[in-house]
Amino acid sequence: MKCQHVEFPNLATRRNRQCQTILSKQVPTIDRFKLKFKLVYRFAGIRQQLKAFYNRPNFENFLRYWLNRTNFAEILSDIYDGQIWKSFKETNDENSLNFFRNETADSHLGLMINLD
Ligand SMILES: [Zn+2]
Structure with missing residues (x-):
């Protein structure tokens, strides 16, 4: 999964280029795949x-x-x-x-x- 953020989407001189930073990868498990996130943000309720x-x-x-x-x-x-x-x-x-x-x-x- 990659980041789809586009900085300054209304800017006429640039084409809409997505950030494309890798956010997660598919990791195989025994019977299928799971997502392994590149960064995990701390959260406190x-x-x-x-x-x-x-x-x-x-x-x-x-x-x-x-x-x-x-x-x-x-x-x-x-x-x-x-x-x-x-x-x-x-x-x-x-x-x-x-x-x-x-x-x-x-x-x-x-x-x-x-x-x-
Ligand atoms: Zn991004």
């Missing part, structure tokens, strides 16, 4: 990550950091300054409590997914 975070010293204090930080009215300097953080509800009911609040600061976590 969310539960495993959270367990590791909570085992760090003072992790809960870091979760309460946003409660005592200085706010500047017209400046967005962190996610805590945004409307989503300030108005995100616990449930779909608009009258429900805010998800991010003092009493639950060390147990209500917001997860963000970043892709590259």
Whole structure:
């Protein structure tokens, strides 16, 4: 199996050339073939990550950091300054409590997914 990624596919001067880096090879087994991957990326599940975070010293204090930080009215300097953080509800009911609040600061976590 080879990589089919094409860098700058809309570029007029280049033909669409695929990367073609080898990703895996077929390896024979006793009765058939299996794929042997060239690179294996480490992966830690969310539960495993959270367990590791909570085992760090003072992790809960870091979760309460946003409660005592200085706010500047017209400046967005962190996610805590945004409307989503300030108005995100616990449930779909608009009258429900805010998800991010003092009493639950060390147990209500917001997860963000970043892709590259
Ligand atoms: Zn590639």
